[in-house]
Amino acid sequence: MKVTVFGATGAIGQLLVHNLLASGHTVRAYVRNPSKVPAQWRDQVQLVVGEITDADAIDNAVADTDIVVSALGPSMDRKATGLPLVEGTTLIIDAMKRHRVPRFIGLGTPSVLDRRDTKTLQARLVGLMGRTLLPRAYRELLGMSEVAMNSGLDWTIVRFIRPTDGPPKEIAHKGFFGTDKIGWSTTRADIAAFTAAQVDSDTYINAAPAISN
Template structure:
């Protein structure tokens, strides 16, 4: 497939790009700063440089794609203002509609509620901490997800709560709160692998599975 990746130079985004390339997909990486492009990326990989609110650059990146993967995540800087990722997500969705791209895969947190959830204490605590400790980032994440879920596009949002570095261990727990047993920690390598796998995995269309090791 031709896959456009937003947030491609982030800690998880870089791993997603690597997994996609290993699987034989063609990647367009949307990046804000070319200085963060890994030296391991092949010369032929298509780069589009722009801010997340640059409608023209986003349109260029989405044109010709079979699917879009977003590894975008809100800034945890307490000095950050506004909700740029919400605006950026709206522009991505609009570009997908213009170009007939029907598949969106993104990342999120358990603060996002799936209709299959039966909220647990774990999920409620994560939501409480988000609302009270990082309220701007919490609002940005919910705003992005609300746009995606109501877009009419075929979507999957992979939810996780405690990403960590280290080698892949396998996503041993996944599903929905209150139905499936979901832990806390998960490696970024496993998040990336699970996210990339949603291109061909049909179990979680229009769903937000939570994952952990």
């Protein structure tokens, strides 16, 4: 399957590309800075270079692909302004509709609500911390997910609370808040593996599963 990955050179994005290649998929990576591209990608991954607000470059990246996966995450710099990833996600979704690409997979936060969730202190606390400590990043995370969830496409948003470094530990918990037991942290390796697995699965179409170790 042909998969276009946005945010491909990020901490989770690089692991995601590795998982997709290992599963036999053809990967096209959208990157802003080619110098961050791992050397081993050069013979395996097609690159499209552009800013996340470059409509033409995004259109080229989405054309002739089967599925789009976004590993985009907001800047945590308190001096950052605007919501460029919301604009970029809107451009991605628009390009998908033009090229009739039906499937979008992205990353999100428990502040993004799924209709299968019930209210929990855990999810409320995560939302409170985001709104209080990093309000711009919080708005951007929610805005990106809302664009996808309201798109009419077959979407999946993979939610997690605290990404950590290190080797994979296996996903111990997955599902929805209030229904399933969800922990507080997940390795980036496990986030990437679970997200890549959604390319070949329809289990969570139009759903936002939460995961943890």
